[in-house]
Amino acid sequence: MNTIVIGGGQSGLAAARALRDAGLTPVILEAGEHPTGSWAHYYDSLTLFSPARYSAMPGQPFDGDHYPHRDEVVDYLRRYADRLDVEIRTTTRVSAVEADGSGGFLVHLEGCDTLRTAGVVAASGSFGNPYVPEVPGREGFTGQLLHVADYRNPKHYAGQRVIVVGAGNSAVQVAYELAGSATVTLATRQQVQFMPQMVGGKDIHYWHTTTGFDSLPPQWLARIATGTLVLDTGDYAAALEEGRMERRPMFTGFDGEHVIWSDGTAERVDTVIFATGYRPHLDYLRPLGALDASGLPLQAGGLSTTHLGLGYVGLEFQRSFASNTLRGVHLDAAHIATPMAAYAGGALAAYGL
Incomplete structure (x- = not known):
């Protein structure tokens, strides 16, 4: 494998599609049982704030002018994953990512397995890191x-x-x-x-x-x-x-x-x-030194400013208003796919680097 995508929700699926289209062979690692991310865990009555027709990802329409229920989104993502034609490993939780000493990464999994890869895309969202402010008492x-x-x-x-x-x-x-x-x-x-x-x-x-x-x-x-x-x-x-x-x-x-x-x-x-929001769920990158003191990624437009070959998809306002939405996440995925492919595909070797 030349690229690992951490997270199998909407961001991970969008990232994998963009990387695949850029010529890479991504593997998605999803901690849950299904590649639907956090959607199945939201409150029962949750509906999208955008109509279905404005909530589609590339390659699969989401028809209608209604506001889709949580379970409709879960079903949509399952079908999207089934048609994606990339390897998806579910119930696979990443515990840490480290540099391998030669320009790539070691991705450590719970259960002691370790995978080696040239590139990593962190697309694990934020649902696993809910924010509760400190209030006296x-x-x-x-x-x-x-x-x-x-x-x-x-x-x-x-x-x-x-x-x-x-x-x-x-x-x-x-x-x-x-x-x-x-x-x-x-x-x-x-x-x-x-x-x-x-x-x-x-x-x-x-x-x-x-x-x-x-x-x-x-x-x-x-x-x-x-x-x-x-x-x-x-x-x-x-x-x-x-x-x-x-x-x-x-x-x-x-x-x-x-x-x-x-x-x-x-x-x-x-x-x-x-209901005070979430913070990026990226603790597994702490050993790599890719986060600031508050746990936020050091990045510009979804590309790491600390490590070549490390990218992000699904950060709130990563590049735009729609960055971490169903309708917009694919644009950020496409933005990082070309440089990720250049690096993971060995482009630097042609220049003796």
Whole structure:
């Protein structure tokens, strides 16, 4: 094998296809039982925020104007993997990657096996590394505390006092769902910013793709969007306005079974769900020295700045607004495939390097 792709979700599948098309022979290593990444582990009601027709990967259409359910995406990725014509090893977890001393890599697997390869693409996503911020008193909270990665459905929270922390799509969607059977507050550091799902009679993703917004680089996006935007058909904003769920400034700490709000009042709470995002799941690259002190990859546009032959696919805002989405991940995969193929294919040898 000349290239190993770590991760068999949408990013890994897109990377493998691009590498294959560039003339390499990639092997996908997927820790789970199926090459569907994290999709099967999201909460039960999850639906895509983009219509099916704007959520396809190259070579396989995703037809329709509906918003696909989580299980539809899982099925789509399974079919995509079946047609990909590359080797996929499931239940194969990478424990560490090291340099082999001759320009390549040693990929160590749980169970003590080691694979040697000329190139590595880290496409393991972020679901395995949920982020929960430090809040004073958190360790002593006597209620239930979880990240949205562990939330499945509202039936276990009926009648409870629940706080959902976060101002993004997942936070609002979960809070809205829970509000049907629980008393729910969204705790956020800023006001929730809604973006209409439909603009001019068309889904916002039509405008993302036809205007080129999807391809805007992160440096430009940082100046355009100064906060997290929540796509809304009108239901979420209405729920807040009508009091079916409320929004309050982020609480300042925990005290036993209570949270302490910013005005100093204490309130007993049954469950706190942090919908506070994820960080890249790349601990296996620490022995290589490819990460910064906070665990983020040292890279530019998906190519490592520390090691030749090391690439990334699926990082949020890796090169554009759509970088880690079904509709956009293939563009980042194609961007790194040519230099990866040049290196792993031995192009440097022609120059005596």
